[in-house]
Amino acid sequence: MISYELTQEQQIVQATMSEFALQELFPQTRRLDDGGIIDAELLTKLWSTGIVQAQVDEEDRSPVTNAIVLEELGAADATLAIAIASVLGFVGAIADQGSAAQKALLEEFANDDFRAAAIALMEPSFGFDVSRLATKASRSGDNYVLTGRKAMVPLARHCSHFLVIAESEGGKVALIVPRDAMGVLVGETKQTIGLRALELGEVNFDNVEVPASMRLGENGEADVQRIIDSARVGLSATMTGLCRAVRDYVIPYTKERVVHGGPLAKKQFIAFTIADIHMDVEAMRWMTWKAAWALEARQPVTQQAQLAYTYASQQIVFASDLGLQMLGGHGFTKGHPVELWYRNARALSVLEGAAGV
Structure with missing residues (x-):
């Protein structure tokens, strides 16, 4: 229940x-x-x-x-x-x-100072598909040899470790790789439309030798799909928050903004649009919480996590665009945060490719 x-x-x-x-x-x-x-x-x-x-x-x-x-x-x-x-x-x-x-x-x-680390999943290829990874991990004696590139890694140049998701022997593995391992090269920060301060970067793994003991899980038997599902739920929750921020900002703005003799919020199109955004926020939240609940209960969650992420990544773009439009010309200026939220929404929606798989 x-x-x-x-x-x-x-x-x-x-x-x-x-x-x-x-x-x-x-x-x-x-x-x-x-x-x-x-x-x-x-x-x-x-x-x-x-x-x-x-x-x-x-x-x-x-x-x-x-x-x-x-x-x-x-x-x-x-x-x-x-x-x-x-x-x-x-x-x-x-x-x-x-x-x-x-x-x-x-x-x-566990100490009091921020320490960066990241799961490296996305790859720099058009139409990236999480079910078909180009990054490979080949077994060589007591090690894995890791080869490939990962993209859009948050705070990449600050990370002490990466948890790299790679293809290996017909399945997926997750390898814990130190930033200073030989063959790990962190590229320059990529300039993006949104999430600009996140310093999203590309990480290249050039025949990096990773001890088999650093394959996640006791005896390397980890559920990699659960890691992907958890990431999707986290992204969905973040997008829900951003969509809520847009809604909560445009409501008082449209109530105070007078157009043609009356508050903008009383215009039928505006009122219905705000109602649509509100429904988006509620739907995104319930879908996210349902997936999070399944994760916590250790029930099958892949489908629900995918649905929550896909819906959120689509609706956040629509909602932020509508929010920007409701501010008229003000929406395109730095005097209001909606233009920033719109750019962040676009960036969030592609952190796992077009809309996940």
Whole structure:
């Protein structure tokens, strides 16, 4: 039986994170976008929320709570939400499926300073398909030899480790690769339409030798699809937050904006459009929470995670475009955050290719 009523603890987390995001993160959004970089002080503040550290303890690890947190962060700044979600995914995958020796690595993520790490999945090819990866991991004695390129890796040049998803012997494997391993080359930051401060980069793996002990899972038997499903749920939650931010901004704007003798919000087309965006937000949230609940209950989740991600990646583009249009000429100026949210929405929608597979 699924219940979408938040527990008292989840309500506290939601309220606390909402207040933190609006007071500490949202005022920095424009500065981060203009500067194209997230400063260390802000990353430390984000780290202080404890969301990453909570993944280490099995009793504290909750995909539903993670989805709640990422929605609140996404409503303030999608760039910062993905910055922490990237580390969240890496740490969560190891905590959830890693061997005892692999979990020892998590001690490096337990201090008070932000530490970047990422799951490297997307590849720089047109029509990227997660079911057909070009990155290969070939067994060679006690090692795997990793070859390929990964793209759109958050904070790539700052990462201490990558969890690389690759094809191997007809299946997928997840390899824990240190940033300083021989053959790992992090390229220049790619300039993107949105998420500019995320420093999305390309990482090249040139015959990198990875010990077999660093294949995720006890005896290397990890459920790689679960990692992909978790990433899709995290992205869906972030996009839900961004869509909510658009809705919550245009409502007071259209009420105050007088056009042809009356508030813009009273125009039928505008009122119906806002109602459509509201329905999008609610649908995105319920689909995301349903997938997160299945993750937490360890039930089959791939289909639901894919549906949540695909729907969110499509609707966030429509909603942000409609929000921009409702502001008229103001929507295209930096005086309002909607143009920034529109660009971030476009970037978020392609973080796994066109719309996933």
